[in-house]
Amino acid sequence: MNTIADLASLPDLSTDDLSRYSRHLILPEVGMEGQQKLKAARVLCVGTGGLGSPLALYLTAAGIGTLGLVDFDVVDASNLQRQIIHSTKDIGRKKLDSAAEKLTALNPAIKIIKHDTMLSSANALDIIKDYDIVADGTDNFPTRYLVNDACVLLNKPNAYGSIFRFEGQASVFATETGPCYRCLYPEPPPPGLVPSCAEGGVLGILPGLVGVIQATEVIKLILGKGDSLVGRLLLVDALNMRFRELKLRKNPECPVCGENPTVTELIDYQQFCGIVPETALDTSGGKVVKNGIEQLSVKELKRRIDAGEDAYIIDVREPYEYQIAQIGGKLIPQNDVPSRLAEIDRDREVIVQCRSGARSQRIAEFLKQAGYPRVVNLAGGILAWSEEIDPSVQKY
Amino acid sequence: MTIFIPSPLRLYAGGQDAVEVTAATVAEALEGLTQAHPDLRKHLFTPEGKLRSFVNLYLNDEDVRYLPAKEDTPVTSADQLSIIPSIAGGD
8 A cells, every 4th residue: 555654664662562463463364564564544534423333443453543533413313223333412413522531431542533514515525535545434335435536536445335224335446457436336225215213223243243344444555465356245134144246346437436537526415415405495385395305394284183184194104103192193004005995094194204304205205106186295294293292292 | 926025015016025026037027026016116117218317127137228138137036136125214
């Protein structure tokens, strides 16, 4: 790696280092020189959540000399099922501060650099340029494309990991000879097709598994040992404990890393991913419309129910969710909707409801396309109902 | 042959994670899939009939777009097609 300090200028190991890293030093693949390379390395962790937690912890334990952290989020109780770098007492606290505190406690010699910001086209190049390797632990498509493009433009390898429910992917992108993220996925999925962890759920251990795979790749790149995931997509199915590998190739026509790149600077990634900013939502006539579907507020629903007006709610969550809390909707789980259309009245206005409003938005769009004349989405779902109308409805 | 359906698309395949089809080529297998599950078509293909580029198709472990015959590659019942979509979760 031409960005890691060459042998002559590698930092010395202190007596503390020698005792702390003894299990590394006695490994032929690491040794003194390897540990010195780790000490000289500068790694940026984008995100200190599910993937970022194990990533940052293990890189710190391994002796990465400089660790940058990017996160602007605050610790929430629902994070603690998987974001193990944070503790109960950190709820409400900035993730960056919580993470830095744990990492420093684990290894005080590591230089932690906090980037309290959202990575954007305006700051990404400036932040990433001071690091040797980037580990992408973010949770949305626009940022993934942003990190990829910035890494390719700056020639920084990107240890990639992503998760969804109980499945994960890992690879290393943006090396000189290897593919980049866009070689694999030139185009992002339409917004709303792939739910976030908040909407789709995620098995708590999964980011632990994938995050440590990313950390392993970072360390191997620094040491220059072993066979990295460059050109390979590792697929993890945690539910069935199956690991598969697919071949990845560098696309000679890739707009970012190909022979004739057309993307030579960072773009508007929100627009690239088709995400319409909130202010651009159609609010004509006092209604909020998203992707052609009118959004119904929980306050308006309550008004209708109290006034005895028609309130025909289809609840598209899973049966176990319905058991936790429900507001009287007819339960048809989302995957069953296409085959149970006969049960959904076409003559009434259908109010589609889920937990947070994301799944119901997709189903509402589906129903509209299936010819239902009047379909609305309950914005904010049962969570909004609990928050604004009836706190006795259990949040989960 | 088996076609593996990724989590984000299972809604459109009646909730199934794998679908069996009989086909002689990759293209035929996809045709069989979208005949059985028409809702999948617009998620997999553009209106012009091209595979959408946030979806990757693998015949066993090889990306179909890099196979010499691409979608016309012959398949046997022992082969597996995987639809690998992009996922972004990390938090």
